[in-house]
Amino acid sequence: MTDKPFGTSGVRVATIGQGTWDVPERGAASKEATRAIRRGIDLGMTHIDTAEMYGSGRVEEFLGTALEGVERTRLFVTTKVLPSNASYRGTLDAAERSLRRLRMDYVDLYLLHWPSEEPLEETMRAMARLVADGKTRFVGVSNFDVPEMLDAASHLAGIPLACNQVLYHLRERTVERRVIPAARERGIAIVGYTPFGRGSLPSSNVLDGVATKHAATVRQVILAFLTRSENTFAIPKASLIAHVEENAAAGDVRLDDEDIAAIDAAFPAGDARRLPTL
Secondary structure, three states: OOEEEOOOOOOEEEOEOEEOOOOOOOHHHHHHHHHHHHHHHHOOOOEEEOOOOHHHHHHHHHHHHHOOOOOHHHOEEEEEEOHHHOOHHHHHHHHHHHHHHHOOOOEEEEEEOOOOOOOHHHHHHHHHHHHHOOOEEEEEEEOOOHHHHHHHHHOOOOOOEEEEEEEOEOOEOHHHOOHHHHHHHOOOEEEEEOOOOOOOOOOOHHHHHHHHHOOOOHHHHHHHHHOOOOOEEEOOEOOOHHHHHHHHHHHHOOOOHHHHHHHHHHOOOOOOOOOOOO
16 A cells, blocks of 8 residues: 655655445444454555544444554544534534544544535634644545635644545546645645445446556556545545455556546546535
């Protein structure tokens, strides 16, 4: 598994991490999911993403159990505050609840899940307080277009906006038009969620051909393509060990210019005037 600098933080983070949206948090399936997450960590997929919204907090609780006994400094854990909780006081309280569920003293990255009706200045003030109090190392946003992303950064005096987490897959590459370049210019990491899209896996002769050329799978080619930029990361969800192992091996796939051009032509980037969310 490869890693690379996470924005201007000076910290290196696994290029391909592990998402937990809709992960089974109870029953036999949760035991397999636990084994999958721990296998991913063993393979270097130490960037683990969750949110208070997932299972109304139950996924954070699941992670708190699943990560028990793993050396904390090996992990880069992200969670998110719901927009409805994103007032100054609400953000601080939500972070404390998340930490209790995760059984952690701090998270590595704390995000505003999507734009809120609460004043952004107040949310970012709370984020800065959480950094000062040692409750999170870095802060960021999710599902923000460029103007909102820059606005959020402007309210973090002396603290960098570390990340913008966005929907990013082959059928939805809108963020490549504006968001990724703007973030790169300002040292902001882009973390793409749902990298395989929703529904069936993208299918094309181009993907099949590139996969054959590199002795890889189509999933691995997709992940390699989406993380080709210096500031892009991906957090595929996988609840089965076999899928985690497949995702981890994508870090070893090196696409050349010909591969990238072929995939780009087969799956055009789309219209820059809109930013998809959730």
